[in-house]
Amino acid sequence: MDIREYMLAMGKAAREASVTIRRASTELKNDSLHAIATEILANRDRLMIENEKDLVAGRESGLSDALIDRLAFTDASFSSMVEGLQQVANLQDPVGEISDLAFRPNGLQIGKMRTPIGVIGIIYESRPNVTIDAASLCLKSGNATILRGGSEAIHSNRALAGCIAAAVTRSGLHPAVIQLVEHTDRAAVGELVKMDRYVDVIIPRGGKGLIERVMRETRIPVIKHLDGVCHVYIDADADREMAIAIAMNAKTQRYAVCNSIETLLVADAIAPDVLPELATRLRDAGVELKCCETTRKILSNICETAIATEDDWREEYLGPVLAVRVVPGISEAIAHINEYGSQHTDTIVTRSYASGRRFMTEVDSSSVLINASTRFADGFEYGLGAEIGISTDKLHARGPVGLQGLTSEKYVVFGDGQVRQ
Amino acid sequence: MDIREYMLAMGKAAREASVTIRRASTELKNDSLHAIATEILANRDRLMIENEKDLVAGRESGLSDALIDRLAFTDASFSSMVEGLQQVANLQDPVGEISDLAFRPNGLQIGKMRTPIGVIGIIYESRPNVTIDAASLCLKSGNATILRGGSEAIHSNRALAGCIAAAVTRSGLHPAVIQLVEHTDRAAVGELVKMDRYVDVIIPRGGKGLIERVMRETRIPVIKHLDGVCHVYIDADADREMAIAIAMNAKTQRYAVCNSIETLLVADAIAPDVLPELATRLRDAGVELKCCETTRKILSNICETAIATEDDWREEYLGPVLAVRVVPGISEAIAHINEYGSQHTDTIVTRSYASGRRFMTEVDSSSVLINASTRFADGFEYGLGAEIGISTDKLHARGPVGLQGLTSEKYVVFGDGQVRQ
Numbered sequence: 065m066d067i068r069e070y071m072l073a074m075g076k077a078a079r080e081a082s083v084t085i086r087r088a089s090t091e092l093k094n095d096s097l098h099a100i101a102t103e104i105l106a107n108r109d110r111l112m113i114e115n116e117k118d119l120v121a122g123r124e125s126g127l128s129d130a131l132i133d134r135l136a137f138t139d140a141s142f143s144s145m146v147e148g149l150q151q152v153a154n155l156q157d158p159v160g161e162i163s164d165l166a167f168r169p170n171g172l173q174i175g176k177m178r179t180p181i182g183v184i185g186i187i188y189e190s191r192p193n194v195t196i197d198a199a200s201l202c203l204k205s206g207n208a209t210i211l212r213g214g215s216e217a218i219h220s221n222r223a224l225a226g227c228i229a230a231a232v233t234r235s236g237l238h239p240a241v242i243q244l245v246e247h248t249d250r251a252a253v254g255e256l257v258k259m260d261r262y263v264d265v266i267i268p269r270g271g272k273g274l275i276e277r278v279m280r281e282t283r284i285p286v287i288k289h290l291d292g293v294c295h296v297y298i299d300a301d302a303d304r305e306m307a308i309a310i311a312m313n314a315k316t317q318r319y320a321v322c323n324s325i326e327t328l329l330v331a332d333a334i335a336p337d338v339l340p341e342l343a344t345r346l347r348d349a350g351v352e353l354k355c356c357e358t359t360r361k362i363l364s365n366i367c368e369t370a371i372a373t374e375d376d377w378r379e380e381y382l383g384p385v386l387a388v389r390v391v392p393g394i395s396e397a398i399a400h401i402n403e404y405g406s407q408h409t410d411t412i413v414t415r416s417y418a419s420g421r422r423f424m425t426e427v428d429s430s431s432v433l434i435n436a437s438t439r440f441a442d443g444f445e446y447g448l449g450a451e452i453g454i455s456t457d458k459l460h461a462r463g464p465v466g467l468q469g470l471t472s473e474k475y476v477v478f479g480d481g482q483v484r485q
Numbered sequence: 486m487d488i489r490e491y492m493l494a495m496g497k498a499a500r501e502a503s504v505t506i507r508r509a510s511t512e513l514k515n516d517s518l519h520a521i522a523t524e525i526l527a528n529r530d531r532l533m534i535e536n537e538k539d540l541v542a543g544r545e546s547g548l549s550d551a552l553i554d555r556l557a558f559t560d561a562s563f564s565s566m567v568e569g570l571q572q573v574a575n576l577q578d579p580v581g582e583i584s585d586l587a588f589r590p591n592g593l594q595i596g597k598m599r600t601p602i603g604v605i606g607i608i609y610e611s612r613p614n615v616t617i618d619a620a621s622l623c624l625k626s627g628n629a630t631i632l633r634g635g636s637e638a639i640h641s642n643r644a645l646a647g648c649i650a651a652a653v654t655r656s657g658l659h660p661a662v663i664q665l666v667e668h669t670d671r672a673a674v675g676e677l678v679k680m681d682r683y684v685d686v687i688i689p690r691g692g693k694g695l696i697e698r699v700m701r702e703t704r705i706p707v708i709k710h711l712d713g714v715c716h717v718y719i720d721a722d723a724d725r726e727m728a729i730a731i732a733m734n735a736k737t738q739r740y741a742v743c744n745s746i747e748t749l750l751v752a753d754a755i756a757p758d759v760l761p762e763l764a765t766r767l768r769d770a771g772v773e774l775k776c777c778e779t780t781r782k783i784l785s786n787i788c789e790t791a792i793a794t795e796d797d798w799r800e801e802y803l804g805p806v807l808a809v810r811v812v813p814g815i816s817e818a819i820a821h822i823n824e825y826g827s828q829h830t831d832t833i834v835t836r837s838y839a840s841g842r843r844f845m846t847e848v849d850s851s852s853v854l855i856n857a858s859t860r861f862a863d864g865f866e867y868g869l870g871a872e873i874g875i876s877t878d879k880l881h882a883r884g885p886v887g888l889q890g891l892t893s894e895k896y897v898v899f900g901d902g903q904v905r906q
Contacts, residue, residue, distance in 0.1 A: 083823065086847070086849070087846060087847050160846060166868070168866070168867075168868055172861060172866075174867050177853075179849065181879050181880070182849075182879065264879055264880075265879075265880060279704065283700070283704070285878075285880045303902070306902040309902065309904055310902065310904060312904075313904035313905055317904070317905050424598070424897055425508060425581060425598075426507070426508050428507070428600065428895075429895065430895055430896065431895065431896040431897075431898060432598075432895060432896070432897055432898070433899075433900060434898070434899050434900060435900040435901055435902050435903075436593055436898050436899075436900025436901075436902070436903045436904075437903065437904045437905050439904070439905035440593060440898060440900075440903065441896070441898075445589070445905070446589075446595050446896065447587070447589055447595065457706075458602050458603065458685055458686075458893040459602070459685075459686060459706045459880065459881040459893065460880040460881040462894055462895055462896075463895065463896040464896070472879040472880065472883055474849075474850060474851055474852065474853060474883055474884060475851065475852040475853070475862070475867065475883075475884040475885070476845055476852075476853055476854075477852060477853070477854040477855070477857050477861060478854075478855050478856070478857075479854060479855060479857025479861075480856055480857075481724070481727040481730065481731065481856050481857070482856075482857045482858065482861065483730055483731055483733075483734035483735075483857075483858045483860070484734055484738050484858050484860035484861055484866070
């Protein structure tokens with residue numbers, strides 16, 4: 065069978081399965097999730113053997129140590145997959161929730177019911193445990209899923225998909241509720257993103273190259289985020305210690321994550337007070353600074369700094385580098401963030417009611433925080449229980465996307481025979 | 486200036502304007518809406534003269550009487566535009582509403598704030614009062630708007646845009662908050678839908694050809710509905726009189742609207758009881774019937790009927806034609822609707838608790854009703870106050886789209902210095 069036919073058959077099966085999973089009871093979906101966990105534990109040895117094949121192939125093809133690490137199954141991978149499945153099973157089922165149900169003057173009672181979207185295509189790279197994370201969230205939200213993992217994890221993913229298929233079928237769900245694309249050819253992605261008849265939404269998870277390719281090739285709605293150029297703005301009125309603690313945490317708690325900051329903005333009134341200590345602590349943590357002229361003057365006796373260019377304000381370093389800019393005040397900080405940021409996550413540190421209110425209203429990002437680290441922008445920290453990713457799109461889901469973002473809403477109307485006049 | 490540059494300049498201006506309208510106060514936006522109404526009334530004579538130019542051109546180019554009627558300004562058009570503006574001014578401002586605000590264990594208070602989307606492109610045909618309807622909803626929801634009306638209404642639209650510009654500028658809003666594309670060349674649409682840097686969402690309003698063209702050419706998110714193939718299903722357990730009244734209303738109250746039904750489904754147990762009277766009344770109303778074999782047998786002594794083909798189940802007649810099919814029961818009715826329908830609006834008439842519950846859960850349409858006419862699927866009837874259209878998409882807005890559908894939500898987080906461990 066050629067790739068086109070292979071993918072179309074998969075799409076058709078997913079559409080059929082979506083009709084059954086959409087009306088599956090919460091109990092049945094939870095049983096399936098627990099069954100997948102049981103199956104993974106029961107097949108641990110086989111999963112390790114298959115994973116080893118990927119590791120060998122990866123080393124042969126010269127994958128970096130960091131990528132090999134992400135690929136490898138460890139005790140921690142197994143506990144995390146099993147715990148993840150149990151957590152998703154414990155989450156409240158969003159399907160069928162009715163909100164805003166109210167009577168109209170004519171006696172019609174109108175509200176919105178949360179429904180599955182239908183078929184979700186997930187395209188991801190490297191870490192094979194995404195197979196389990198994504199499958200579990202899509203299943204719990206009543207969707208059929210087509211998973212397309214990276215070729216470097218194909219043996220691991222196939223083995224995991226085998227566990228899923230066995231568990232799903234045994235618990236009585238349609239076997240095509242969760243399918244894995246076993247073709248490792250890049251053309252399979254091309255076909256997947258073209259099947260708008262069978263796929264309702266595409267979620268790409270991976271590097272910018274992957275996401276840009278998907279966006280270029282598809283007309284199916286995409287839930288994604290491209291960049292995480294996040295900011296902390298230290299307002300003139302900020303508490304000094306809080307400002308330093310939040311800026312340090314937002315930059316250094318982890319580097320390679322999208323909700324760490326890339327640029328620090330500081331109001332000029334407070335800059336001489338906070339920047340020297342902050343720069344010292346950042347330097348001690350090994351962070352390289354790229355600074356505006358004013359910042360460089362303030363820090364001239366403290367440490368070496370590089371000059372920030374226009375490009376630095378748009379750069380997602382994803383590492384121990386921080387751009388620093390002194391601004392006259394909150395207006396310029398908001399303008400900077402809306403101009404150079406990626407509408408991901410931005411924080412103000414302030415004691416001013418007016419500044420907090422303005423920042424919250426005018427910063428056009430998926431998460432806007434006052435007096436808290438940007439590192440909290442995350443489905444678990446926000447209490448969603450789990451996340452499929454963070455969306456910087458404005459339509460549908462924005463910010464951390466959990467079960468709710470994997471559902472739609474339809475209007476439901478309860479009448480007693482009303483006809484329109 | 487060529488069309489490309491002209492459109493890019495418009496997009497850039499709209500993006501600039503969106504930054505100001507996003508933070509405009511409710512009072513300022515309402516003042517603008519009232520100012521537009523005042524301006525329209527003050528320029529009534531000029532508007533009539535410009536409208537006459539469109540009518541003359543329309544008659545010369547052979548537009549149908551129906552289209553000329555839709556184009557013509559009448560007393561009713563003026564009252565409807567002015568009342569519409571006042572109604573939108575009276576609606577609650579959705580921007581800034583915060584929902585689901587709750588404390589996390591670490592003291593962070595997290596919720597979602599409703600925000601404008603940014604820049605909305607509206608592409609529409611014929612009726613010039615859409616210029617005012619669309620502009621008012623987008624303005625109230627804090628968005629900048631680029632309007633692209635049909636060439637047949639260009640003089641009327643230009644005159645209306647003149648009123649809008651005068652009112653908007655006088656009330657102190659950015660002049661590019663609402664812009665009209667004055668190029669009547671079709672290439673302008675092509676440019677508009679390509680400006681993903683400046684336009685956040687495209688709303689096409691018009692015939693299927695227009696909507697399909699937009700979908701083909703754009704990668705910008707689209708809010709749209711293509712077809713309205715709506716159904717009434719009369720369950721075995723239906724109240725006979727209610728069933729007949731709802732079916733009649735859903736078909737005959739208006740023909741050329743998307744929420745009228747195109748197919749009637751009847752459970753076989755009740756078909757001999759309801760179909761003869763219903764067919765008689767439909768015939769008296771001038772409705773042509775296209776029927777399945779069983780229906781034809783039941784009606785053989787009542788009236789002439791045509792045979793329904795497979796194509797009839799997918800057809801949107803938008804006129805006095807109704808397809809009728811007898812089905813064994815609710816399972817087949819739901820399967821028919823999900824297979825042949827357009828996921829727009831569907832009703833069950835039943836006295837059965839179980840049937841109502843199943844229909845509501847399993848019919849995958851933007852509006853699902855029990856014991857009420859499909860004709861209620863409408864922003865005004867649902868209490869949204871106004872609507873920009875009805876969406877049959879599943880992502881973002883689904884069903885009638887009012888002010889809320891023209892907004893997005895961002896996460897807002899109120900902290901006291903929390904950093905992530």
